[in-house]
Amino acid sequence: MVEHRHLGNSGLKISEIVYGNWLTHGSQVENDVATRCVHAALDAGITSFDTADVYANTVAESVLGEALEGRPRHELEIFTKVYWPTGSKGPNDSGLSRKHIMESIDGSLRRLRTDYVDLYQAHRYDTETPLEETMQAFADVVRQGKALYIGVSEWTAEQIRAGHALARDLGIQLISSQPQYSMLWRVIEEEVVPTSRELGLSQIVFSPIAQGVLTGKYRPGEPLPEGSRATDTKGGATMIKRFMDDDLLERVQGLRPVADELGLTMAELAVAWVLQNDNVAAALIGASRPEQVEDNVRASGVELPAEVMARIDDVLGDAVVRDPAMTARNAPQQRPS
Structure with missing residues (x-):
């Protein structure tokens, strides 16, 4: 079964394998398959589930809420996020303004069929909203009992400190x-x-x-596997493109x-790493089949000896991206619309 860890210095414990539904629920897989994946996660001892309002333009939250219905x-x-455009994508339908946060939390709770989320996360840093406004809105969400804790996603160290x-x-x-975060990133x-x-x-x-690159299923010089993320025109192919390099794929082998x-398995090794x-505190996994959940959770509790960690570094060499400036470089410079 999956082990649990404290999240930050709080008293909250989460499963060290978190089930996430980015790029799957509401887009890549049918709802009945998504539900089976969620139930496989529950059966494996996963108690923590991560989503976002932007995933499949709010549909992923609805699918997760339905799949979890009836569970105590x-x-x-349950974690969700706010920042990216949703709905009709009007001028205030993105970012971390007070208006967008207060409206978005209510929409997320309705779709997730819950009165509160355990963790509400800023999905990116909003350069167009004063940070004081954002944090005051989050504080009000917490005081209203709609979220228990606050988190961020892809913020720089300076932004986290502020x-x-x-x-x-x-x-x-x-x-x-x-x-x-991965062996490669x-x-x-x-x-x-x-x-x-x-x-x-x-x-x-x-x-x-x-x-999916660290599963080893993408081999240098060979055609992309049918149905893989690298062939997904709904967004998966764009996200994985940076890793589709023959030298890197050879190192992964x-x-x-x-x-x-x-x-x-190679996937278990990557998650354990x-x-x-x-x-x-936790590694987020996704799945398009229940068996993938079962494979990944076996990484929970695995301890890799120091010599194995060093060997992995030797194998991957300069294929690893380490530049801390990449967080800021990949961040949106203005609020998306």
């Missing part, structure tokens, strides 16, 4: 960061992780298997003997 609410930790200071002054808890290690550790936040990391010697970082 106190046994679950947000944490305001949250503390307002008497609310900013306890988490949700960045991209380590841009948070130099600045975001040390800052988070100092301030009492921990990471809920997405893409631990690098959009070099991880297969490492996984085999440990009795792990991110969980070795003591500032990582």
